[in-house]
Amino acid sequence: MSKRIDLVDLDIFYGDFLAVEQVTLTVNPRSVTAFIGPSGCGKSSVLRSINRMHELVPGAYVTGEVLLDNEDVYGVDVDPVLVRRTIGMVFQRPNPFPTMSIYDNVVAGLRLSKRRRRSKDLDDVVERSLRSANLWAEVKDRVDRPGAGLSGGQQQRLCIARAIAIEPEVLLMDEPCSALDPISTLAIEDLIHELKDTYTIVIVTHNMQQAARVSSTTAFFNVNAVGEPGRLIEIGETSQIFSNPRVKQTEDYVSGRFG
Amino acid sequence: MTTVPILTGRRLPRWSTPVVAAAAILVGLVLQFGGISPLGLAPALFAAIGFIVARSTWSWILEGRRHATDRLMGSLVVGALLLALVPLVWILITVAIRGYSVMNTEFITGTMRNIGPRVEGGGIGHAFVGTLQQVGIAALISLPIGIMTAIQLVEYGRGKTLSRWISFFVDVMTGVPSIVAGLFIYTAVILTFGFSQSGFAAGLALTILMIPVVVRSTEEMLRIVPNSLREGALALGIPKWRVITFVVLPTAISGIITGAMLAIARVAGETAPLLLTTFLAQDVNFNAFDGSQTALPTFIWDQISRGTAPAIDRAWGGAYALILFVLVLYAAARVIAAVFAPARE
Numbered sequence: 318m319s320k321r322i323d324l325v326d327l328d329i330f331y332g333d334f335l336a337v338e339q340v341t342l343t344v345n346p347r348s349v350t351a352f353i354g355p356s357g358c359g360k361s362s363v364l365r366s367i368n369r370m371h372e373l374v375p376g377a378y379v380t381g382e383v384l385l386d387n388e389d390v391y392g393v394d395v396d397p398v399l400v401r402r403t404i405g406m407v408f409q410r411p412n413p414f415p416t417m418s419i420y421d422n423v424v425a426g427l428r429l430s431k432r433r434r435r436s437k438d439l440d441d442v443v444e445r446s447l448r449s450a451n452l453w454a455e456v457k458d459r460v461d462r463p464g465a466g467l468s469g470g471q472q473q474r475l476c477i478a479r480a481i482a483i484e485p486e487v488l489l490m491d492e493p494c495s496a497l498d499p500i501s502t503l504a505i506e507d508l509i510h511e512l513k514d515t516y517t518i519v520i521v522t523h524n525m526q527q528a529a530r531v532s533s534t535t536a537f538f539n540v541n542a543v544g545e546p547g548r549l550i551e552i553g554e555t556s557q558i559f560s561n562p563r564v565k566q567t568e569d570y571v572s573g574r575f576g
Numbered sequence: 577m578t579t580v581p582i583l584t585g586r587r588l589p590r591w592s593t594p595v596v597a598a599a600a601i602l603v604g605l606v607l608q609f610g611g612i613s614p615l616g617l618a619p620a621l622f623a624a625i626g627f628i629v630a631r632s633t634w635s636w637i638l639e640g641r642r643h644a645t646d647r648l649m650g651s652l653v654v655g656a657l658l659l660a661l662v663p664l665v666w667i668l669i670t671v672a673i674r675g676y677s678v679m680n681t682e683f684i685t686g687t688m689r690n691i692g693p694r695v696e697g698g699g700i701g702h703a704f705v706g707t708l709q710q711v712g713i714a715a716l717i718s719l720p721i722g723i724m725t726a727i728q729l730v731e732y733g734r735g736k737t738l739s740r741w742i743s744f745f746v747d748v749m750t751g752v753p754s755i756v757a758g759l760f761i762y763t764a765v766i767l768t769f770g771f772s773q774s775g776f777a778a779g780l781a782l783t784i785l786m787i788p789v790v791v792r793s794t795e796e797m798l799r800i801v802p803n804s805l806r807e808g809a810l811a812l813g814i815p816k817w818r819v820i821t822f823v824v825l826p827t828a829i830s831g832i833i834t835g836a837m838l839a840i841a842r843v844a845g846e847t848a849p850l851l852l853t854t855f856l857a858q859d860v861n862f863n864a865f866d867g868s869q870t871a872l873p874t875f876i877w878d879q880i881s882r883g884t885a886p887a888i889d890r891a892w893g894g895a896y897a898l899i900l901f902v903l904v905l906y907a908a909a910r911v912i913a914a915v916f917a918p919a920r921e
Contacts, residue, residue, distance in 0.1 A: 398814075
């Protein structure tokens with residue numbers, strides 16, 4: 318498991334509007350790569366174009382290449398459904414399915430996308446996924462209760478469990494902690510540390526301390542002005558980006574002297 | 577050391593509203609029975625205005641302008657509500673009283689066969705069969721079409737030209753007068769293809785009226801399903817049609833069912849299209865595909881047009897039965913909506 322991602326000359330459009338321009342970068346397998354940058358710089362758009370969620374917005378498209386171990390995600394015969402089974406995603410706000418129990422939430426991806434499995438197998442998947450998401454101990458006695466009844470942090474871990482239940486190669490996280498309190502955030506960050514041994518993880522975050530804590534590689538995106546496209550300014554080892562950035566803009570941003 | 581309160585102001589006593597209201601009502605009664613109409617106003621209206629003026633003035637003197645404005649506007653809003661409720665409650669009470677007097681088992685199960693306009697007795701059994709069959713046919717046809725149209729509009733067609741046109745025509749259909757729907761089925765089905773008048777033709781006419789209502793209500797319900805749920809499901813690699821079937825629809829199902837029930841209730845009261853498509857029968861006709869059927873609204877219309885006292889009583893009874901029928905549908909909608917509502921702790 319876990320694959321490498323290469324973005325090559327990626328341009329991201331919303332209709333006529335060029336939102337992100339000429340992004341070329343590499344995400345290494347079994348590592349955590351953080352995307353940082355101010356609001357509107359396009360880091361979320363880049364993330365969403367990796368598993369073809371970007372094109373769900375009417376009129377949105379990309380040009381360039383997104384390579385998953387040298388296989389183009391935007392190739393001619395590629396099925397976006399298969400892409401999303403390989404590249405999982407966790408969103409900013411926890412979004413458990415309100416009509417489903419905790420159990421059903423975890424197996425939703427399997428049950429609704431692949432052939433029927435024996436319920437014993439599903440039980441194993443539920444336990445394994447919830448254990449991986451550090452949620453098993455808290456919910457093991459009430460997996461048949463609604464997922465919406467959990468706390469925000471628990472819901473987010475449920476969504477992570479749901480995403481890893483389908484055994485993806487890559488896990489994309491779009492500001493997974495921004496709606497959570499510090500204790501839940503800590504729980505998720507610990508989880509990311511454990512998951513990086515198995516998955517390729519890309520995390521978008523507004524929190525630079527978080528990027529410094531969880532990631533090995535950091536990419537800094539910036540935008541000159543509203544209405545102009547966002548750009549990848551610099552990518553490098555996290556320690557280097559935060560201590561010894563090569564570009565002035567990066568230094569201004571990570572040191573808080575932005576603008 | 578005592579602190580001077582700075583956060584409290586003088587307020588009207590709690591009993592001020594009932595006391596002023598009681599005084600206004602008293603004045604109104606005195607005027608009513610004295611036969612006086614001050615300033616040319618009816619006593620009830622004078623009392624209502626008097627209540628608002630008195631309470632607002634008292635409030636201004638004691639509490640200041642902000643509270644007085646609040647109380648004035650509050651009274652006007654509540655007044656508008658009461659005014660809107662008057663005809664509704666009036667209709668309900670009148671129908672209930674007049675209808676209840678003829679309501680009995682024979683009235684519910686009986687028919688109008690061999691019962692002349694000057695004779696008491698008879699019943700709505702045949703009309704009830706007609707309403708159930710015609711509305712059932714309309715529901716069977718228009719619920720699938722309406723719900724699927726709404727799914728196309730919300731899930732597949734956002735911002736596309738085709739859906740804009742569909743949406744436009746659904747709006748146009750909402751405004752079609754019901755008699756035009758009946759006329760359309762009359763010319764398009766009965767005259768053109770030579771079918772006889774039947775409950776099925778009436779069901780088709782009701783379908784035309786029902787589809788836009790179902791589309792609109794289902795659309796509303798689908799639109800309030802958060803997009804984050806769709807994205808969350810799609811990001812798991814679930815195919816779109818399964819996302820719609822197993823995530824979006826279950827989330828919205830209680831609202832969709834409520835909307836469907838309201839649409840059924842709405843067409844159950846239609847009269848004009850039925851007159852053109854199935855007309856009337858005095859006896860029960862279980863075959864919806866051949867021959868005339870009476871429905872509850874056309875029963876009422878028929879009995880009123882006879883003009884005799886027993887017939888008019890039967891019309892009230894029919895109206896009462898129709899209201900009860902619709903009420904049962906509303907109640908069922910609430911129960912079903914509660915059963916299917918997304919589980920919450």
